[in-house]
Amino acid sequence: MKLFLVLSFVLLGAISARQLHEAAPEQEVPTEQGEEEPGEPEPPCPTESESFRMIVPGSGGHTCRYVFVNNCQTFWRAQQLCARCYRGRLASIHNYSTNHRLRCTARARTNRGQVWIGGITSRRHRCLRSHWIDHSPWNYSNWARGNPRNCRKSCVALCTAGGHWRNVNCRARLPFICAY
Numbered sequence: 001m002k003l004f005l006v007l008s009f010v011l012l013g014a015i016s017a018r019q020l021h022e023a024a025p026e027q028e029v030p031t032e033q034g035e036e037e038p039g040e041p042e043p044p045c046p047t048e049s050e051s052f053r054m055i056v057p058g059s060g061g062h063t064c065r066y067v068f069v070n071n072c073q074t075f076w077r078a079q080q081l082c083a084r085c086y087r088g089r090l091a092s093i094h095n096y097s098t099n100h101r102l103r104c105t106a107r108a109r110t111n112r113g114q115v116w117i118g119g120i121t122s123r124r125h126r127c128l129r130s131h132w133i134d135h136s137p138w139n140y141s142n143w144a145r146g147n148p149r150n151c152r153k154s155c156v157a158l159c160t161a162g163g164h165w166r167n168v169n170c171r172a173r174l175p176f177i178c179a180y
């Protein structure tokens, strides 16, 4: 009897451990953050002078808030700053008018030709797939000619001159746009 009980506990434990493992939600590649700059302290929040806030009244009373940060960071550092300092995420873009608005403001408020937005492109079974870090649908894109390029993993930058998107190495340091 005792042995039976012990056995069933062991079995139960094994099953629930497996279920837990299977039920674990897919993580948004957080390991890369650590691998990227080992030992480097997290940067402080952007100062007022290097950030510009923009509020866009949307349809149906839905307001979009953005902050343009003119402080160059890697994609994952930028995403961390969006989360920690603004409780937001790198911005996703779902139509031409938002793309146009963001690129014009980015051009005026940042000093590089490209800024991070919240897209990630990865290769799966030889197919390139892109998605937004905020999990909203990928239902609009504005790729520059020759993009998305076929590399293992890259992040999406908005070109402030023409509003086109390019795949850039996620470790590049660029200004960025958070949505919050």
Ligand SMILES: *[C@@H]1O[C@H](CO)[C@@H](O)[C@H](O)[C@H]1NC(C)=O
Pocket (backbone or CB within 6 Å): 057, 058, 059, 062, 064, 094, 095, 097, 098
């Ligand atoms: C474009 O997208 C924004 C945010 O997703 C939305 O508020 C706006 O209404 C959209 N504009 C058009 C013209 O669809």
Ligand SMILES: *[C@@H]1O[C@H](CO)[C@@H](O)[C@H](O)[C@H]1NC(C)=O
Pocket (backbone or CB within 6 Å): 094, 136, 137, 139
């Ligand atoms: C694309 O997705 C956004 C975010 O969910 C949504 O607001 C918008 O209506 C969608 N646009 C189209 C054309 O489906």
